[in-house]
Amino acid sequence: xxxxxxxxxxxxxxxxxxxxxxxxxAGITVLLLLAGLYGGLIVAPTDYQQGESYRIIFIHVPxxxxxxxxxxxxxxxxxxxxxxxxxxxxxxxVCSAPIGAGFxxxxxxxxxxxxxxxxxxxxxxxxxxxxxxxxxxxxxxxMSLYAAIADKRVASRAVAxxxxxxxxxxxxxxxxVEWWNTLHQGPTIAKFDKPSIDLRMLIxxxxxxxxxxxxxxxxxxxxxxVELLERERNTQWVKLLLKQLKG
Amino acid sequence: MIKSSLARVxxxxxxxxxxxxxxxxxxxxxxxxxxVLVVTLFPLGTGAxxxxxxxxxxxxIWVAALLAAMLSLDTIFRSDFxxxxxxxxxxxxxxxxxxxxxxVLAHWLITGLPLMIIAPLLALFLxxxxxxxxxLVVTLFxxxxxxxxxxxxxxxxxxxxxxGGILLSLLVLPFYVPVLIFATNAxxxxxxxxxxxxxxWILGSFLLLAITLTPWPTAAALKLSLS
Numbered sequence: 001x002x003x004x005x006x007x008x009x010x011x012x013x014x015x016x017x018x019x020x021x022x023x024x025x026a027g028i029t030v031l032l033l034l035a036g037l038y039g040g041l042i043v044a045p046t047d048y049q050q051g052e053s054y055r056i057i058f059i060h061v062p063x064x065x066x067x068x069x070x071x072x073x074x075x076x077x078x079x080x081x082x083x084x085x086x087x088x089x090x091x092x093x094v095c096s097a098p099i100g101a102g103f104x105x106x107x108x109x110x111x112x113x114x115x116x117x118x119x120x121x122x123x124x125x126x127x128x129x130x131x132x133x134x135x136x137x138x139x140x141x142x143m144s145l146y147a148a149i150a151d152k153r154v155a156s157r158a159v160a161x162x163x164x165x166x167x168x169x170x171x172x173x174x175x176x177v178e179w180w181n182t183l184h185q186g187p188t189i190a191k192f193d194k195p196s197i198d199l200r201m202l203i204x205x206x207x208x209x210x211x212x213x214x215x216x217x218x219x220x221x222x223x224x225x226v227e228l229l230e231r232e233r234n235t236q237w238v239k240l241l242l243k244q245l246k247g
Numbered sequence: 248m249i250k251s252s253l254a255r256v257x258x259x260x261x262x263x264x265x266x267x268x269x270x271x272x273x274x275x276x277x278x279x280x281x282x283v284l285v286v287t288l289f290p291l292g293t294g295a296x297x298x299x300x301x302x303x304x305x306x307x308i309w310v311a312a313l314l315a316a317m318l319s320l321d322t323i324f325r326s327d328f329x330x331x332x333x334x335x336x337x338x339x340x341x342x343x344x345x346x347x348x349x350x351v352l353a354h355w356l357i358t359g360l361p362l363m364i365i366a367p368l369l370a371l372f373l374x375x376x377x378x379x380x381x382x383l384v385v386t387l388f389x390x391x392x393x394x395x396x397x398x399x400x401x402x403x404x405x406x407x408x409x410x411g412g413i414l415l416s417l418l419v420l421p422f423y424v425p426v427l428i429f430a431t432n433a434x435x436x437x438x439x440x441x442x443x444x445x446x447x448w449i450l451g452s453f454l455l456l457a458i459t460l461t462p463w464p465t466a467a468a469l470k471l472s473l474s
Contacts, residue, residue: 134421141417148408158404158471162418165400165464169422172453176425180432 009088011228012237018221025218032211039204053117060110062209063103066216067135068170070100074142075167078160088224090156091231093163094146095223099216101139108132127181131174138166152231253341257349260336264353267326278319278358279365285311286369297374304373305383305434312362312387313423316394317416319358320402323350323395324469328406334473343469344462351392351399351465359391382437386430389450396457397422403468426453 007013040058047054074096081090111129112122123129142159149155232238251259268274289307290300300307327333327350337343366387367380375383401418405411433446 134424137417137421141414141421144414144417145404148405148411148414154471154474158468161464161468161471162404165422168460169425172425173421176428180428 009086011087011232011235014088015225015228015237015241018225022218022221025214025221029211029214029218032207032214036204036208036211039200039207044201044204045198050118053114056110056114058204058208060107060114061205062212063107063110064132065209066212067100067104067107067132069213070096070103070216071135071138071163071170072167074100075160075163078156078163082157082160082164087231088228090153090160091224091227092220093160094156095220095227097139097142097146097159099219099223101136101143103212103216104132104136104139108136125181127178130181131177134173134177135170138170142166253345256339256341257345260346260349261353264350265356268322268353268357274319274322275357275361278315279361281318282311282315282362283365283369285314286372290373301374301376304370304375305379305431307373308366308369308383309386309390309427309431312366312391313394313420313427315362316358316391317398317419317423319354320395320398320415320419321411322357323354323399323402324406325402328472333406333469337470337473343466347399347403347462347465347469348458351395351462354399355392355395359387359395362391363387376438379434379437382434382443385447386433386450389447389454390426390430393426393450393453393457394423396461399465400461400468403465403472405472406469407472426450429453 008017036058041055044055044058046052074093077089077096078093080086081093108129111132115124115129116122142162145162146155146159149158229238229241286307289303293299293303324333327336336346339346363384366383370380370383371377398419401415401422402411404418405415408414429446429449433443433450436443436446
């Protein structure tokens with residue numbers, strides 16, 4: 001088992017393997033996105049309370065889920081990199097940050113687009129919005145720390161450490177923000193408190209969530225491959241690869 | 248070779264840091280002056296309406312304390328990093344995480360404690376109720392050490408960088424949010440006559456958690472920064 005992991009995690013082997021995965025990942029992502037959007041925008045019924053504007057949840061909710069998921073994935077990869085010194089895990093942690101920040105930003109933007117017709121304001125100091133905004137700042141912190149340290153090996157370990165500290169703190173931040181808001185006056189218009197969600201809405205939502213997961217892996221592999229090439233530019237296998245490309 | 252005990256090393260380090268701070272008085276007073284200045288700016292910006300100032304006083308004082316604590320973080324490790332004594336600290340046979348705690352304690356005594364002493368005066372300027380001032384001091388007593396402890400992790404990560412200033416705020420401020428929320432909330436609750444024991448317990452538990460958990464990442468980050 002360990003042997004398999006070590007083999008897969010070695011940069012040249014991983015580079016080759018991921019190159020074969022990428023077309024498949026891209027295909028699955030696009031298919032799932034199309035299916036999910038069709039189901040969400042055309043098949044799913046209109047909401048009796050919110051009309052058509054609820055349909056943004058098919059983007060918004062998966063993006064919000066992914067924003068947390070990617071942070072946790074980043075911290076786990078960082079921990080693996082710190083403990084077992086696996087270079088690939090370090091790259092995965094570092095490359096996850098911009099993708100996660102993208103998902104967070106997407107969740108915030110779609111959320112405020114939904115908030116304008118529903119709450120009558122682009123931004124409300126609601127607990128979820130605020131903790132999502134703080135999550136975005138955490139991602140920016142990780143990204144700028146990585147950019148600031150010149151030695152990339154040291155930088156990726158610093159990032160891993162920060163992501164671990166962050167992952168311990170996220171629940172604390174989340175719940176204190178929630179608590180802060182419930183004691184202040186909450187938004188008077190009720191949020192999504194439907195008793196149950198229609199199956200025709202739930203299925204496209206889940207498809208979209210899966211599509212976003214596949215997109216994450218796809219984008220991650222693309223980024224990791226570039227990162228690996230850049231880091232290993234002085235090794236034999238990269239030079240060989242370049243020679244092959246030149247023909 | 249005489250091996251000195253951990254307690255002796257701890258207190259020697261504490262004493263050294265305090266002595267260094269007293270020899271550089273400006274390090275001692277600059278965060279304090281900054282704190283006073285920021286609080287003074289708020290009435291100028293919002294207008295001197297007593298009711299408004301009274302309502303936002305805990306927020307102003309706490310945000311100013313947060314910023315002052317953040318700006319003073321540099322003093323924990325910067326000069327030691329520059330003159331090389333940080334490397335000697337890491338070579339010490341005793342666990343770095345505990346030695347780090349001594350440095351953070353010194354930092355709190357130099358910056359957090361003076362904030363606590365001057366805060367009642369500023370609270371009077373902003374027209375806070377006199378009964379609430381004691382509570383403000385208690386929240387500062389429980390909260391400012393947490394700021395120093397969390398800040399130590401971030402400064403340990405960035406001490407090797409030439410310009411860590413703005414990066415530091417990005418790393419540190421999101422983590423300060425829970426302290427800010429519970430501290431200001433305690434005072435606001437007390438303003439409306441509600442009990443505040445829950446908030447104080449939570450602040451206290453933040454402090455205990457920070458004391459137990461932050462020294463490890465700080466020590467690890469220092470080793471990274473020196474590698």
